[in-house]
Amino acid sequence: MGHREELLKGAKKALLEKGYARTTARDIVALSGTNLASIGYHYGSTDALMTAAMLSAMEEWGDALGRALGEPGEGDDDPMLDFWRRVIRSIRTDRPLWLASVEVALQAEHNPALREQLAGGVRAGRSGMAAMLSGVPEDQLDDATVRSLGSVQMALMSGVLTQWLTDPANAPSAEDIVAGIRALAALSGAAPRPPATP
Secondary structure (H helix, E strand, C coil): CCHHHHHHHHHHHHHHHHCCCCCCHHHHHHHHCCCHHHHHHHHCCHHHHHHHHHHHHHHHHHHHHHHHHHCCCCCCCCHHHHHHHHHHHHHHHCHHHHHHHHHHHHHHCCCHHHHHHHHHHHHHHHHHHHHHHHCCCHHHCCHHHHHHHHHHHHHHHHHHHHHHHHCHHHCCCHHHHHHHHHHHHHHHHHCCCCCCCC
8 A cells, every 4th residue: 555545544544533623744644654745745735635534434434324224124114213223323333434424514614625525425315315215216216305305314314413423322212213203294294284375
C-alpha cells in the first residue's frame, strides 16, 4: 500500500476515533506511518484529505447499512419490527460509522463538494428506502413515492439515530418505534382533514 492509500486509511481512522474537528495533520501522519509532506503531495491539503476520508467513511456507512438491512430476519412475522431491529443493531454495532455520518452532514455546510456528494447519497437513500418498503424496484418507482415514502423513512431513521447516539439508555426500542408508527397511522386516519384553501 502506497503513501496515498496509507494517508486515507489513517485519516479515516482519525475521523472515526477523534472526529473531524479534533483531527490534526499530525494525528493522520501518526496513524498512517507517513510524513507531513506526503499530505500536501498526495492530497494538496489536510482539508482535502479529510474530505476524501469523510466520503470514504460515508461509503463504508452505506455498505454497513446495506448489510444490516439485508441480513436475515429474526424469524419475526412483522417485517417492520424486523427492519427496525436491524437498524438499531447496526447503530449499536457500527456506532463510529453512524457518528461519522452525522459529522459529515455538519461539515458539508462548509464544503460544497462534500455537500454535493452527500446530497447525491441522500437522494439514493430515499429511492432505496422507498424500494425496500414498497417492494417495487428502484427503476420503477415514481417520484411521488420516493419523495413521500423514502423521505419519511429517512426522517424516521435520522430521529432514531439521534436518540440512540445521544441517550442510548432511553432510546426507543424497535417495538416502541413500530407502535409509534402505527399510532401515527391510526391518528391520521381518524383525524378530520383541514378544510381545503380556496
